[in-house]
Amino acid sequence: MIDDFYILQIGDTEMSSKGLVVGHKDSPLNDEGRKEAQEAAKILAGHEFAALCHSTQKRAEETAHIVAEECPCRLYPMEKLKDRGWGEWESQFMSMDEMLEKEDKLPPNAETLQAFRERVLGCFGQSMNYPLPVLFVCDEAVLQVLCSEIGLDDSILIPGQVAHVFKQLGRWTYKALLR
Numbered sequence: 001m002i003d004d005f006y007i008l009q010i011g012d013t014e015m016s017s018k019g020l021v022v023g024h025k026d027s028p029l030n031d032e033g034r035k036e037a038q039e040a041a042k043i044l045a046g047h048e049f050a051a052l053c054h055s056t057q058k059r060a061e062e063t064a065h066i067v068a069e070e071c072p073c074r075l076y077p078m079e080k081l082k083d084r085g086w087g088e089w090e091s092q093f094m095s096m097d098e099m100l101e102k103e104d105k106l107p108p109n110a111e112t113l114q115a116f117r118e119r120v121l122g123c124f125g126q127s128m129n130y131p132l133p134v135l136f137v138c139d140e141a142v143l144q145v146l147c148s149e150i151g152l153d154d155s156i157l158i159p160g161q162v163a164h165v166f167k168q169l170g171r172w173t174y175k176a177l178l179r
Contacts (some may be wrong), residue, residue: 002128003167006049006135006177007143008067011036011160012074013059021094023086026058036160037063040069043162043177049073050131053123055081055138064137076130080123081146085111120145 011033013051015022029037044067051075054064066074087098087110103113111119121143127134136143140157145155150172162177 002124002132002134004133004164005166006133006162006164007043007046007125007146007157008040008044008063008135008137009058009143009159010063010137010139011040011171015091019088019093021086021092021099023083024057025082025090029062033059033159034062034066037066040160040162041067044135045059045070047071047135047164047177049133049135051076051127051133052135052137053078053081053127053130054141055079055083055142057082057139058141067135067137071135073135074131076127078123078126079124080119081138081142084113084116084141085109087111111154116141117149118120119164121149124149 013022013027013033014030015025015027017030036078048090050073052064052073054060056077056079063075068075083105086099088107089110106112124146143157146166147156150167152172152174156176158173163174164177165172165174
């Protein structure tokens with residue numbers, strides 16, 4: 001795994017602002033999400049990264065393109081960086097806590113936590129093949145998997161928040177990037 005990268009959690013979408021489960025649904029950014037992406041792009045303009053990896057979902061693509069306008073870099077759309085698939089629960093009103101409590105009773109076509117983790121971690125491993133450092137533009141659940149894997153508290157994940165994640169003296173740490 002790479003030991004120096006940036007993360008940007010995708011901002012607000014039409015579905016998430018209504019409290020709906022998004023998952024694999026293609027919910028575009030809403031005005032607030034676009035504003036968050038533009039603010040993040042301004043922050044990132046002062047930092048160097050060579051590659052921007054993002055999921056193929058519209059909300060991630062839109063965020064990536066907004067960032068790339070301020071920060072010229074190569075975009076790498078990655079199918080495996082998609083949010084966790086929740087099957088029939090998508091587009092319904094359910095809290096994350098409710099869904100996780102029902103982990104053993106997932107609806108048809110939902111992705112198990114183990115399958116999701118394996119997919120996401122494999123994708124992060126693949127990013128070592130890209131020019132470094134990398135910026136990952138992802139949904140919260142994808143970044144939670146990464147934080148869990150490297151032992152970081154996922155409280156660093158805030159929509160539109162940019163963080164620099166790196167190893168220092170053999171331990172993972174992060175620095176929130178602010179204007």
